[in-house]
Amino acid sequence: MTDRYFPDLMPSPGISRESLPWWEAALEGRLVVQSCTACKAERHPPAPCCNRCGSYDQGVRDTAGTGVVYTFTVVHKPLIPGMPEPYVVASIELDGTEGLRVVSNLVEIDPSEVRIGLEVEVVFEHMSEELVVPRFRPKS
């Protein structure tokens, strides 16, 4: 939990009413998806209301924290000093959800080894006492 992968100057999330529960959960070491209290429909990124039933009563649900790489890119020109060079941005399809995907990073892997379909698990990077960012590494 103490490993650091990215520098302090990585952008911090601009928080909205919709996104706050997701980031609060991350701070507690939980990877969640938004879940409609009324009809249980899930979505990411979170929205103010359910696009299936119209309810504004939205909560979050814990996920297993595992998934597979849906797609990715290896970025060769980091914009921020201290970033790994190159670094991997990936879309992770989360196990046990309605196929929901989150954008994150792959760490603890040689970027040239990353493949679509790779099984991964979440690892929480403590950027500060106020911000924890979920990244992913190959499933152990």
Added chain:
Amino acid sequence: MSDRARQACIVGIGETRYAKWGGITDASERGLACQAVAKAAADAGLAVADIDGVGSFADDRNLGVLIARDLGMRELRYAGMSWLPGGGGACGALGSAARAVEAGHAEAVVVYRSLCQGQHFRFGSAAASYGQLEKPGFHQASNLLEAEMAFSLPFGMFSAPIAYAMVMQRHMHLYGTTSEQMGAVAVATRAHAQRNARAVMHGRPMTLEDHQASRLVAEPFRLFDCCLENDGACAVIVSTAERARDLGQPVIRIAAHAEGAPGQYGWGPFLDTNGSDELYAGGGASVVAREMWKHADLSPSDVDVAQIYDHFTGLVLLVLEAFGFCEVGESGPFAASGALAWPNGALPNNTHGGSLSEAYMHGMNHINEGVRQLRGTSTSQVEDARTCLVTSAAGVPTSAALLVKD
């Protein structure tokens, strides 16, 4: 269908010189916008004062109401701004201008784009500084876009090349598309730019080997898969068919136009990687393509030449699929066959050099080139061109127009 006499036509096109990023220092971006509009008016044979509408897209910094005053327009009867983000909106702004003149709300609407990137932050970049704090933590998002970027920026998804590289990675996985096939788009476009003295890349030819040797930016994109960044300005004037016949230029009708996106597309893969493969790896232009063909009463085989927005080589491939020039998944081989190259390709594309090799003007220069082709004045002229498809950026809610010579 609208009243034939009022059907929208492009009566004038104009542009300033195009230069590399930060290369124009003797004029403001606002001043360049005025210059481009004035040139389009002169091209049309109109007085600037006779323009009575302004249109643009994607948070134009050069506010239309001020440009209208700067230019001395006698009165303003239409001021339209498209919601289509980034480069998705040029044809949408054109389409809205067409609706305005067809409905009688204006007689001559100018749509423009001016860019002096050195004078501002880079347009469309999610500015890595956005959200950088002394100490990592929370801060209030100032608008919907920043709120949505809470799920991309903290992960280093800073810019369009990163987001669309991920789309093309998926396309390659699904269909076997290759870097060389994307390179074919860049090579054809660069060759066209060698014939066009306006092009920033004029005099700088490129081979497929050069493309393959260019540095990786965000895999699979190499440097030469990515558009230029430029200074300059570009404008078109839309008026009625009746007016067009009284003016000096050949009559170029906006025969059809469409804008939009599939359901759940949102801002597209720049901010959301959810959805079916069709939605995510398809480029999002399918609805626009279907609607445009529906209004056009024409089909892909009727198109003589295309100007497909090329922010990235791979996105051109997705648009070829969406508009039915080839099957889904077949765009790579289609491009590699030489289909996009003037003069012998099945669909000469971006005959000006596009955003990859003429200039990055958010797709406004693609409209100008479409008009040139139908006037018969392109530097890579397709013989007897009567129908030209122009599209705006895929990968965001987008737009397209079909231009037809009367």
